[in-house]
Amino acid sequence: MSTEDDVQAISRRFYAALNRMANGDAAAMEEVWSHGEAVTAMHPIGDRQIGWGAVRESFEAFARVASEGQIELKDRLVRIEGNMAYEVGLESGTFKLAGEAVTFEHRVTNIYRRVEEAWEVVHHHADLSPAILEVLDRLRAA
Template identity: 55%
Template sequence: MANGDAEPLAAIWSHGNLVTTMHPIGDRQVGWNAVSTSFEQVAQLASGGKVELQQQHIHIVGELACETGIEQGQITLAGQSVPIEHRVTNLYQREAGSWKMIHHHTDISPAMLAVLERLPQA
């Protein structure tokens, strides 16, 4: 997504109606259709990004896993370079033998919001 292509995210996510996300640009999306649409919207504005998970911690209980860490990197959003550094929590569920993301939550990013606020309203 940070490089303009949201498609790779589809492979790691569950596609159910109960998946959720709370992005660094705010709002909450519920259900795969809303989650994937939000990724596509960000991807349309993003390029040249690289984000890595630091200080990763994973806790597994049965068929659920919780991952926490710090996402760090940089992204060009609507032509503006924006630093990425926020806490993240991801939840996964085992589906047909594979781990699929069911929730993604990060801190709000004032830098990303500032860029988006300068964009003309659609």
């Protein structure tokens, strides 16, 4: 398997984990993310997490209110330099937050790092999503 194939494989695993999270189960994130203190995430709801504990909790919190989700990455571009790789594209999908339907599309950047022979997610960044923020604001107000 080539390095490009390996990066494509971790990307597929990450999006499979995102889909499980969008259906109420964030456990698969454990298998694809680095567990270090240097990992980061900037989600479409506007916050930033630093360190695996904070990143894991952000996915778990979302999973507690998410259901019926489907997320995909379109227009993917991958670049690899040594033990680091990044991909950019358009992340789109639908899911329900506390029963309320949300449709979204935003730009995304994912950064992967190779540790020995395995690739891990070390950063995920998505544009702000007005659609998701609007639903979360209504949920917080209720």
